[in-house]
Amino acid sequence: MIRKKIETRLAHVGVIGLGYVGLPLMMTIAKAGFFVTGIDTSHQKVERIQQGISDVSDVASEDLAPFIQRGQIQVTTDYRVLTKLDTVNICVPTPLRKSKDPDMSFIISAVEGIVQCLHKDQLIILESTTYPGTTEEVVLPRLAESGLEIGKDFFLAFSPERIDPGNEIYETANTPKIVGGITPECTQIAKLFYEQFINKVHVVSSTQAAEMVKLLENTFRSVNIGLVNEMALMCDRMGMDVWEIVDAAATKPFGFMPFYPGPGLGGHCIPIDPHYLSWKAKTFEFYARFIELASEINGSMPKYVFDKIAGALNRHRKAVNGSNVLIVGVAYKKDVGDTRESPSIDVIRMIVDEGGEILYHDPYVSQLQFDGVESYTSQELTTDLVKSVDCVAIMTDHTNIDYEWLVKHAVVVVDARNATKSVEAHRDKIIKI
Ligand SMILES: NC(=O)c1ccc[n+]([C@@H]2O[C@H](COP(=O)([O-])OP(=O)(O)OC[C@H]3O[C@@H](n4cnc5c(N)ncnc54)[C@H](O)[C@@H]3O)[C@@H](O)[C@H]2O)c1
Incomplete structure (x- = not known):
């Protein structure tokens, strides 16, 4: 059922967190023909996007406004909209605490919002950069509280965001995407989803591997x-x-x-x-x-x-x-x-x-x-x-x-x-x- 909705692009897509990562992602998905709903806790951000204004340099307001006007992109602060969504990409911040420990509070708050509305045949993908193990240890147990079964009733994957703000050659659609799911079915459904709007999707064996890929990439830059x-x-x-x-x-x-x-x-x-x-x-x-x-x-x-x-x-x-x-x-x-x-x-x-x-x-x-x-x-x-x-x-x-x-x-x-x-x-x- 979810496969068919994705292939026909009738799946209603959700993006949580509309910043440097979420807003360009939402645009790319909408350009592929999907209806997209963006959710952000910032009222100010939501109001500006509703007016067709982008504060992210990679998304021009002239590009965003027509999608808003014809209702193909809708934005809200209300998580209840998730009951109507087939897929959800989480793009919330992952800062460090002063002690240099990971601050998971934004991910946890997003997941606690999702679990209230989690329903059968829903695909959840975490895109925020985080440590290996987050999807399985932090996200999955909270979603499992719904009583729904992973890999059968709902699907969970990690796919790191690789956007390079200001890069005029590589944007979301032409940057290969890494995907790793909790179960093989989760991986395949997440892969199918990204294939609708990203040229190349590379599958890895687990959510941990997908999380680690992103950290290797950024550690490589930091070390060099x-x-x-x-x-x-x-x-x-x-x-x-x-x-x-x-x-x-x-x-x-x-x-x-x-x-x-x-x-x-x-x-x-x-x-x-x-x-x-x-x-x-x-x-x-x-x-x-x-x-x-x-x-x-x-x-x-x-x-x-x-x-x-x-x-x-x-x-x-x-x-x-x-x-x-x-x-x-x-x-x-x-x-x-x-x-x-x-x-x-x-x-x-x-x-x-x-x-x-x-x-x-x-x-x-x-x-x-x-x-x-x-x-x-x-x-x-x-x-x-x-x-x-x-x-x-x-x-x-x-x-x-x-x-x-x-x-x-x-x-x-x-x-x-x-x-x-x-x-x-x-x-x-x-x-x-
Ligand atoms: N900026 C980059 O270049 C970049 C590149 C790759 C990966 N990432 C990763 O992507 C993630 C997001 O980064 P960003 O730069 O887009 O952050 P950002 O601060 O620009 O945007 C995050 C948005 O999430 C919203 N938000 C916070 N908590 C929320 C919640 N519970 N529910 C809904 N919305 C919520 C904020 O209001 C904000 O608009 C981070 O994990 C980051 O490490 C960023």
């Missing part, structure tokens, strides 16, 4: 970024340019994949996900040394950048205390507006703690708020502004900024991203990491 950041620290000590070295190594057509140094890790995934794995590994008395080492090196980068800023000011006989620093880019990576875990915030905190004044410009972030109190507004990037500050620090290499112009008018520039690579004039003003 940690390695190249250590190279940057080493090259600095040895008087070499790490960027030149990485670019030259990248000419090797096999056996090398370039990763670039920077001010530290950011975003909701790479700084967080590896800790999920090391936390779980510890319960098996396994100490994940690569993860901890990468985290230590990557976590030291904001301080390294701060020291470069202090050194740049020192060149001009100035102290951090009393100086104005213009931060260019507060998003965690280029061409997106996401500031979660952004290393720019760590650097700003250090400058402010030492008595410096902060101004910032980011074309994608009009307002920056953190620690509940600090609030800054993005400044227009004018010649007067750039000339007036004691130091410019490029923290994010957004593509729509004229770096030639920026260097020309700045007193001194600390470049944490090699954004000034092609700038030819005034190179003596640039301090790279």
Whole structure:
């Protein structure tokens, strides 16, 4: 029955959590012809989507609005709608607690909402990044309280979300999807579902394996970024340019994949996900040394950048205390507006703690708020502004900024991203990491 509904695209699809992951997923599913209902606990988010407004850069409001107008996408805060849905994808946040333990509260609250409405022939898929074992140990027992039988009455699978915000080549539909179900039937039904709107679906043997795939992918990035950041620290000590070295190594057509140094890790995934794995590994008395080492090196980068800023000011006989620093880019990576875990915030905190004044410009972030109190507004990037500050620090290499112009008018520039690579004039003003 559910198979037929999926194949004919008459299945009514639900997506829980309408953020960076859930909203693009909802759009992709709707584009394949399904009716989709989105559920989010944020009234503000639901109201904006109901007005056809997207706050996620990968989904244009012009694309979203027609789906809302013709009722093919509906959004609500009311979980009771789940009684009418055939499939449900869970895309809620999975942050870390301060103690670096996984915070499962969003997943648990979503599952507790689902179990009230769970019915026969319903497919539930967890997409939130989490530690191996979550689907079987946290989600399944709660759904089983309904009295329905897994693999027969309802189906449960894990499929990691692999979206790369801002990536113009790979989006949801053309990024292969990993699927692992609790039972073989769960896997097959989840596979059939994704095949309706994703080009390639790769099946693994269990939900644990699917959970682990995602953690390998993100740990791979974290460790390689940690390695190249250590190279940057080493090259600095040895008087070499790490960027030149990485670019030259990248000419090797096999056996090398370039990763670039920077001010530290950011975003909701790479700084967080590896800790999920090391936390779980510890319960098996396994100490994940690569993860901890990468985290230590990557976590030291904001301080390294701060020291470069202090050194740049020192060149001009100035102290951090009393100086104005213009931060260019507060998003965690280029061409997106996401500031979660952004290393720019760590650097700003250090400058402010030492008595410096902060101004910032980011074309994608009009307002920056953190620690509940600090609030800054993005400044227009004018010649007067750039000339007036004691130091410019490029923290994010957004593509729509004229770096030639920026260097020309700045007193001194600390470049944490090699954004000034092609700038030819005034190179003596640039301090790279
Ligand atoms: N952002 C990325 O690039 C990315 C990539 C791959 C995987 N992921 C993973 O996907 C998951 C979601 O991340 P995101 O970036 O979309 O988060 P997000 O914060 O942008 O969105 C999550 C949404 O869930 C809503 N929400 C929270 N609790 C809820 C509940 N109980 N019921 C309904 N809605 C609820 C929030 O209001 C929010 O709108 C995380 O596990 C993350 O690790 C994120």
